[in-house]
Amino acid sequence: MENERNFYKEIFPYDEIPKVTFSSVGYERNLPDDIWVTDTTFRDGQQSMASFTVEQVTTLFDYLHKIDNNSGVIRQTEFFLYSKRDREAVRACQERGYRFPEITSWIRATKNDFQLVKEMNIPETGILMSCSDYHVYTKLGWDREKALKNYAAILSDALDAGIRPRCHLEDLTRADVYGFVLPLVKHLNKLGQEAGVKVKFRACDTLGLGVPYHRASLPRSVQALISILRNEAGLDAEQLEWHGHNDYYGAVPNATTAWLYGCAGISSTLLGIGERTGNTALDGMLIEYMQIKGDKELRLDLLAEVADYFKNELDYAISVKHPFIGADFNATKAGIHADGILKDEEIYNSFDTEKILGRPIVIQVNEFSGAAGVAAWINGYYRLTGEEKLNKRSEGVTLIKDEIANQYDDGRESAFSTEELVLLTEKHLPQVTAKFKS
DSSP states (O other), rough: OOOSOOOOOTOSSSSOOOOOOOOOOOOOOOOOOEEEEEOOOIIIIIGGOOOOHHHHHHHHHHHHHHHHTTTSEEEEEEEEEHHHHHHHHHHHHHOOOSSSSSEEEEESHHHHHHHHHTTOOOEEEEEEEEEHHIIIIIIOOOHHHHHHHHHHHHHHHHOOOOOOOEEEEETGSSOOOIIIHHHHHHHHHHHHHHHTTOEEEEEETTTSOOOTTTTBBBBBHHHHHHHHHHHTTTTOOOGEEEEBBBSSSSSHHHHHHHHHTTOOHHHHHHHOOSSTTTTTTHHHHHHHHHHHOOOOOSSSGGHHHHHHHHHHTTTOOTTTTTTTTSSSTEEOOOOHHHHHHHHHHTOOOOOOOHHSSSSSOEEEOOOTTTHHHHHHHHHHHTTTTGGGGGTOOOOOHHHHHHHHHHHTTTTTOOOOOHHHHHHHHHHOOOHHHHHHHH
């Protein structure tokens, strides 16, 4: 193991945007047969918000279980154990008796905390093991030799306590992989093998610096990091978990790349909550899972309920553009788009969002919607199908479109509300609203 610090200043100059560099080395895809997501909403996610109450934790835990639908795709969830409220929340979730998600913890690396994990009957815990020289030398004041020695002692304490350890390789995407990380992981894995325990490792992209590109260089390359941990450190897929942040818009593609190159687990949070720009979004990774594995057991329709709970109970503002759960994610205001939807939803909707997510296409009517937008809104709101469906040339639709156009000619700027459109439909298409009410 080398003991000379390396801050990769050619990649992280600090007075400039970090650089992406490339090498001649490429890696083969190695998708594990079994992949899953884990949840850290109650640990990493909660750190960015007001602390959850016990009731809020158990409600969200219930949602994780229901969305997973006993599939094991949402394999685990992670909790703090520091405060009395933390421990009450864990006990309340344990009383549910769910198999999935399994409850794990995150602790400080002390013997007292290991004892707390054991007393709480939690089989696995995360342990922070910072691995970049920014942390080892500058934050902790150690060198690499001392870091390896200290981390090995911490791991031994966990093994002695009968706890399955999960080593969190903090700031991996700025770490010296061959100079420190690889010797560290090999040593810790060997200690686990000697104790008959498969030690787990969380590859932490702490600042969201990972990149998914083919032949990108270390330490930023997700392909390289996962491939090296698998092929050179000798880790099995189930020993590896990727934990990313979204600082550079890369959380979901980086996590998916980790899957594709041999990592079984992906750490995530509900709605992607977390420090700074947030963590990898659990909702995004469930969609990625469906694209890769095609599993139909997940209850993705409950994601909309989770979004409503965050808005109404936790006072959390969700971007209307948030994929899959935002108010506008499958909404259109453009008349040309509405015209396409009138002919065939598949033109502007890539899957049946109503069936899978419980989210029908939303047409928002404004000055650009035209008759097609009006017809599409009426068809959607009143659930008109087959021969009942209106087209943009229907007489009542034309009359409504003309009234809308007149208001914009008179200076209106806002979009029409549902209530306003209902009144216009009752006025010009009473047969539609009468049937709807019946």
